[in-house]
Amino acid sequence: MSDRLINELSHELLHFFNGLSSWESSVVRNSDLSVSEAHALEVLGQFGRMNMKSMAQKLGVTTGTTTVTVDRLEKKDYARRESIREDRRVNLISLTEKGCRAFDEHNKFHLTLTEQMISALSEEESNRLLTILKKINSEIF
Amino acid sequence: MSDRLINELSHELLHFFNGLSSWESSVVRNSDLSVSEAHALEVLGQFGRMNMKSMAQKLGVTTGTTTVTVDRLEKKDYARRESIREDRRVNLISLTEKGCRAFDEHNKFHLTLTEQMISALSEEESNRLLTILKKINSEIF
DNA sequence: ATAATATTATTTGATATTAAAAATATTTTA
DNA sequence: TAAAATATTTTTAATATCAAATAATATTAT
Numbered sequence: 652m653s654d655r656l657i658n659e660l661s662h663e664l665l666h667f668f669n670g671l672s673s674w675e676s677s678v679v680r681n682s683d684l685s686v687s688e689a690h691a692l693e694v695l696g697q698f699g700r701m702n703m704k705s706m707a708q709k710l711g712v713t714t715g716t717t718t719v720t721v722d723r724l725e726k727k728d729y730a731r732r733e734s735i736r737e738d739r740r741v742n743l744i745s746l747t748e749k750g751c752r753a754f755d756e757h758n759k760f761h762l763t764l765t766e767q768m769i770s771a772l773s774e775e776e777s778n779r780l781l782t783i784l785k786k787i788n789s790e791i792f
Numbered sequence: 793m794s795d796r797l798i799n800e801l802s803h804e805l806l807h808f809f810n811g812l813s814s815w816e817s818s819v820v821r822n823s824d825l826s827v828s829e830a831h832a833l834e835v836l837g838q839f840g841r842m843n844m845k846s847m848a849q850k851l852g853v854t855t856g857t858t859t860v861t862v863d864r865l866e867k868k869d870y871a872r873r874e875s876i877r878e879d880r881r882v883n884l885i886s887l888t889e890k891g892c893r894a895f896d897e898h899n900k901f902h903l904t905l906t907e908q909m910i911s912a913l914s915e916e917e918s919n920r921l922l923t924i925l926k927k928i929n930s931e932i933f
Numbered sequence: 934a935t936a937a938t939a940t941t942a943t944t945t946g947a948t949a950t951t952a953a954a955a956a957t958a959t960t961t962t963a
Numbered sequence: 964t965a966a967a968a969t970a971t972t973t974t975t976a977a978t979a980t981c982a983a984a985t986a987a988t989a990t991t992a993t
Binding site: 941959 | 964967969970972973974975977978980981982983984985986987988989991992993
Binding site for chain 2: 969970971972973974
């Protein structure tokens with residue numbers, strides 16, 4: 652594979668990633684949530700109710716850290732803990748009404764950004780991008 | 793533009809972004825640097841010597857935060873401050889030898905990831921991805 | 934059934950990181 | 964030169980993180 656392609660692509664990917672990052676953090680800054688709280692909200696919104704351990708795994712942090720994050724989300728009424736009969740050690744975490752609304756709201760920002768991107772591309776290119784991302788996501792991430 | 797395309801693309805973009813994020817943070821965790829230090833190193837490596845203000849802008853944080861980050865990079869001998877005659881308020885920040893090596897090292901990781909992505913795609917798709925990213929980067933980010 | 938082991942979540946103590954405000958230093962401009 | 968603008972540092976308070984210890988509960992082996 653040509654070095655030129657690798658280098659250029661790496662450079663554009665970095666630019667793209669940095670663009671997404673600063674866009675995301677400006678959205679979060681304008682919200683009621685900290686970065687880690689927002690991340691937790693996304694995970695809960697996307698994957699639904701889950702216990703602390705798998706939440707910690709999805710977030711890539713320890714369960715201790717997750718406990719603190721969930722405490723804060725609970726205090727702000729974005730999430731709740733529920734215990735289950737089958738295993739009294741376990742807490743299932745899920746979004747409250749308010750949490751769901753915040754997740755939807757956040758999602759709208761994502762959709763808006765996606766629309767912006769699409770409008771910079773032809774319809775054919777947009778479809779190609781979708782195909783390409785699906786491949787990369789399923790094979791690498 | 794079709795809702796289906798927007799939704800799917802948004803979803804894949806989020807997945808892609810999360811994949812990149814956790815990949816990046818695992819690389820950083822295995823290094824001598826914190827996330828913000830690594831970010832600063834990237835900016836300095838990519839854009840070269842600059843003053844605190846423009847560095848803060850590139851990083852998307854305040855100059856106060858940047859001062860602290862540069863302090864740490866300086867202490868670890870990754871970066872240095874240089875003053876200039878023309879304006880004694882100004883410090884120009886640049887990478888040391890060690891900083892340059894770390895930047896190159898970090899860059900190698902990026903190239904490796906890029907190669908992985910390319911190997912999941914056909915040559916045509918890789919070129920298409922480059923074209924698409926260039927468009928998005930120049931028009932949106 | 935009991936004892937040993939494993940799992941899940943929380944708490945604690947120590948650092949690291951961050952943003953924002955206040956203080957200081959310097960340059961530019963009127 | 965005095966005032967305004969700019970750049971930086973310091974300080975403060977909030978947040979984030981981890982590792983280790985603890986508590987509660989489940990599971991497994993004897």
